[in-house]
Amino acid sequence: MNKNNKRLLIILFITVLAVIIDLPKNFIFNQKISSPEINISLGNFKFKRDLKIKKGLDLQGGTHLVLQADMKDVEEKDKNDALFAVREVIAKRIDLYGVSEPVIQTSKIGDTSRIIVELPGISNVQEAIELIGKTAQLDFRELPPELDQDATDSAIPIFAFNETGLTGKDLKRATVQFSEQTGEPVVGLSFTSEGSKKFAEITERNVGKQVAIFLDGMPVTAPRVNEAITSGDAVISGQFTPKSAKNLAIQLNAGALPVPIKIVEQKNIGATLGEESVQKSLRAGLIGLSLVIIFMIAYYGKLGVLAGIALVIYGLITLAIYKLIPVTLTLPGIAGFILSIGMAVDANILIFERIKEELREGRPLKQAMELGFGRAWDSIKDANICTIITALVLLNPFNFPWLVTWGMIRGFALTLLIGVLVGLFTGIVVTRTLVRAFYKN
Amino acid sequence: MRGPAQPDRGNLFYQKMNFTKYLNLYFIISALVILPGLYSLFRFGLKPAIDFTGGSIIEVRIKNNESAAEKNKEKINNFLSDIDEIELDSIQVGRENNFTLKLKPIDEAKKEEILNKLNKEYVEVEELRFETVGPVLGRELIRKTLLAVVLAAGFILAYVAYQFKDKKYGICAVLAMFHDSLVILGIFSLLGHFWGVEVDTLFVTALLTSLSFSVHDTVVVYDRIRETIKNHPKADFETVVNKALSETMSRSVNNSLTIIFMLTCLYLLGGQSIKWFVFALLIGTISGTYSSPFVATPLLVVWERIKRRKLK
Numbered sequence: 001m002n003k004n005n006k007r008l009l010i011i012l013f014i015t016v017l018a019v020i021i022d023l024p025k026n027f028i029f030n031q032k033i034s035s036p037e038i039n040i041s042l043g044n045f046k047f048k049r050d051l052k053i054k055k056g057l058d059l060q061g062g063t064h065l066v067l068q069a070d071m072k073d074v075e076e077k078d079k080n081d082a083l084f085a086v087r088e089v090i091a092k093r094i095d096l097y098g099v100s101e102p103v104i105q106t107s108k109i110g111d112t113s114r115i116i117v118e119l120p121g122i123s124n125v126q127e128a129i130e131l132i133g134k135t136a137q138l139d140f141r142e143l144p145p146e147l148d149q150d151a152t153d154s155a156i157p158i159f160a161f162n163e164t165g166l167t168g169k170d171l172k173r174a175t176v177q178f179s180e181q182t183g184e185p186v187v188g189l190s191f192t193s194e195g196s197k198k199f200a201e202i203t204e205r206n207v208g209k210q211v212a213i214f215l216d217g218m219p220v221t222a223p224r225v226n227e228a229i230t231s232g233d234a235v236i237s238g239q240f241t242p243k244s245a246k247n248l249a250i251q252l253n254a255g256a257l258p259v260p261i262k263i264v265e266q267k268n269i270g271a272t273l274g275e276e277s278v279q280k281s282l283r284a285g286l287i288g289l290s291l292v293i294i295f296m297i298a299y300y301g302k303l304g305v306l307a308g309i310a311l312v313i314y315g316l317i318t319l320a321i322y323k324l325i326p327v328t329l330t331l332p333g334i335a336g337f338i339l340s341i342g343m344a345v346d347a348n349i350l351i352f353e354r355i356k357e358e359l360r361e362g363r364p365l366k367q368a369m370e371l372g373f374g375r376a377w378d379s380i381k382d383a384n385i386c387t388i389i390t391a392l393v394l395l396n397p398f399n400f401p402w403l404v405t406w407g408m409i410r411g412f413a414l415t416l417l418i419g420v421l422v423g424l425f426t427g428i429v430v431t432r433t434l435v436r437a438f439y440k441n
Numbered sequence: 442m443r444g445p446a447q448p449d450r451g452n453l454f455y456q457k458m459n460f461t462k463y464l465n466l467y468f469i470i471s472a473l474v475i476l477p478g479l480y481s482l483f484r485f486g487l488k489p490a491i492d493f494t495g496g497s498i499i500e501v502r503i504k505n506n507e508s509a510a511e512k513n514k515e516k517i518n519n520f521l522s523d524i525d526e527i528e529l530d531s532i533q534v535g536r537e538n539n540f541t542l543k544l545k546p547i548d549e550a551k552k553e554e555i556l557n558k559l560n561k562e563y564v565e566v567e568e569l570r571f572e573t574v575g576p577v578l579g580r581e582l583i584r585k586t587l588l589a590v591v592l593a594a595g596f597i598l599a600y601v602a603y604q605f606k607d608k609k610y611g612i613c614a615v616l617a618m619f620h621d622s623l624v625i626l627g628i629f630s631l632l633g634h635f636w637g638v639e640v641d642t643l644f645v646t647a648l649l650t651s652l653s654f655s656v657h658d659t660v661v662v663y664d665r666i667r668e669t670i671k672n673h674p675k676a677d678f679e680t681v682v683n684k685a686l687s688e689t690m691s692r693s694v695n696n697s698l699t700i701i702f703m704l705t706c707l708y709l710l711g712g713q714s715i716k717w718f719v720f721a722l723l724i725g726t727i728s729g730t731y732s733s734p735f736v737a738t739p740l741l742v743v744w745e746r747i748k749r750r751k752l753k
Contacts, residue, residue, distance in 0.1 A: 342700030390653030
């Protein structure tokens with residue numbers, strides 16, 4: 001088998017693979033066919049994809065919130081912990097609310113700390129906002145004295161605990177420490193001077209009993225008091241892993257370093273609008289693609305047919321990559337994809353024009369084709385590198401805080417970048433292989 | 442030294458068009474397009490969307506077909522003025538009984554109040570979209586956008602100058618790129634002044650994409666100039682440019698046509714929310730195609746002429 005036939009087989013293989021990945025879920029054709037799910041794990045490497053197209057908020061509807069954390073009461077050194085704690089609290093609340101696949105990100109720009117929350121497909125926005133916007137409430141609770149804990153060995157119900165008046169305000173902060181005796185991770189609490197007094201009283205009357213810490217009315221931990229603690233510094237020990245200790249410290253800090261948050265940006269997108277946009281854009285894309293292929297065939301004849309095939313392969317591979325990465329498709333993202341189809345043809349046009357020129361200068365067809373491919377490469381490379389540069393600046397892959405981090409712009413840049421890269425592959429490798437195969441004699 | 446079967450690469454008179462003869466015409470055409478926009482840009486500026494200024498947008502669909510759109514608009518305006526603490530900037534009527542209300546920033550609760558009121562009046566009102574942006578984010582966005590433009594332009598200039606081993610190529614390519622951004626900015630300034638078209642984050646994206654397309658197209662022409670110089674080191678620059686432009690013209694036009702096909706379909710058939718985004722891309726594509734042979738290349742010729750005069 002010669003080299004070109006081998007390439008042709010590889011391209012065929014990639015195309016078939018792309019088609020399998022591209023298959024919609026529950027596609028009915030005589031019998032039900034659908035794209036498979038991928039679940040690979042090699043040691044620590046895990047690759048799991050359900051191969052559904054991820055739709056952005058603007059396509060499936062939902063709410064996008066930018067919350068600003070007011071850090072003016074937090075000391076400089078605690079700011080990172082405080083922001084982290086707020087994020088955790090918000091994530092927990094959203095979890096309780098039952099939103100599927102929420103996005104919660106923190107971003108620090110200069111002095112301002114923000115939390116970006118994306119809630120796909122929720123209908124009662126007001127309720128969600130009230131839930132998220134609340135400042136976290138931490139408080140310590142004890143068991144009523146008449147309840148003898150030793151007698152009841154079974155679990156104690158949440159409502160059995162009574163409030164003690166010791167709250168998050170009295171807690172200075174929580175940190176992960178390592179026990180001097182055992183070396184195990186523990187969580188250290190340090191109280192304010194008033195908090196120390198209250199805590200001393202509580203521990204005095206609860207020696208041997210559990211004192212529970214509640215966050216937003218839900219118990220976080222309920223350590224047993226071993227002795228009265230008057231110093232204002234306490235340690236919670238238990239079978240902690242470094243991770244679980246850190247997790248507990250974050251939750252306690254949410255109460256200790258209370259940060260009021262306010263909404264600075266909100267976008268609700270109704271599901272109807274998104275659904276319409278998807279259908280309209282898809283239709284526009286398909287019609288545009290057909291027009292381009294018709295134009296190519298009308299202008300370049302047989303070569304145009306090959307370019308058309310390459311373009312369809314381009315579409316299939318791009319869609320498969322969207323599903324594999326997975327790319328969250330937004331409306332600008334779709335526009336980026338459609339634009340990149342137009343650009344993908346450019347490589348073909350450059351090559352075909354070059355071939356025409358070589359033919360005009362009297363070269364035989366076969367030689368003209370090889371020269372055309374070779375000579376067009378410089379232009380194609382330089383031109384596409386410029387597009388890649390712009391796409392990378394917009395995409396901001398290293399998350400530089402001083403560059404754009406807007407989801408919409410990034411969605412566009414990502415699809416443009418993928419489009420240009422796949423376009424280079426189909427425009428050069430695929431078309432060339434097809435041309436060589438069809439013009440063998 | 443060439444036999445008859447040899448390729449005709451040596452024939453410098455193959456080209457039919459004398460592009461460099463009409464340099465002034467190209468500059469006049471560019472000026473005619475850019476100057477009104479530039480005037481508008483200085484006089485009226487751009488009409489920034491809430492992405493930049495802060496504010497709120499509510500888009501609703503009123504499922505009530507009987508009353509005419511304009512009548513609804515006035516009615517809405519009237520009874521919304523009863524609600525405290527809201528400042529209505531404008532109401533736009535879209536297709537399919539969609540109404541877009543623009544206001545000074547309001548919160549979720551106020552929005553609910555407005556929707557309830559609308560619902561009482563029109564029986565069924567569907568909320569399509571609600572956006573509210575604080576004024577802080579807007580300023581930051583402008584700063585970051587400018588930075589992105591400068592950064593992308595800088596990288597491209599450096600890359601082109603390096604690839605062509607001459608700074609004039611990089612500088613002229615970037616100048617042509619700014620020509621195209623002035624065209625887009627100017628046209629949107631006029632659109633904003635006369636038809637209330639706003640510029641938003643998507644517009645910025647379109648602008649940046651047009652810049653990259655502009656350079657993409659220019660590089661193809663420059664590449665051919667470089668190649669022609671290599672093949673004919675003794676030919677004078679004008680002849681080289683004419684040959685290169687004749688050879689790349691049909692490619693430029695064809696490539697732009699395919700992109701224009703895609704964008705026109707998207708403009709006509711795509712959703713309302715990306716209409717102006719696509720329009721900006723469309724202008725960018727057309728201007729980017731025009732500017733490669735008629736701005737970027739003439740600039741090179743002028744550069745060469747000045748250099749030659751200095752040498753004399």
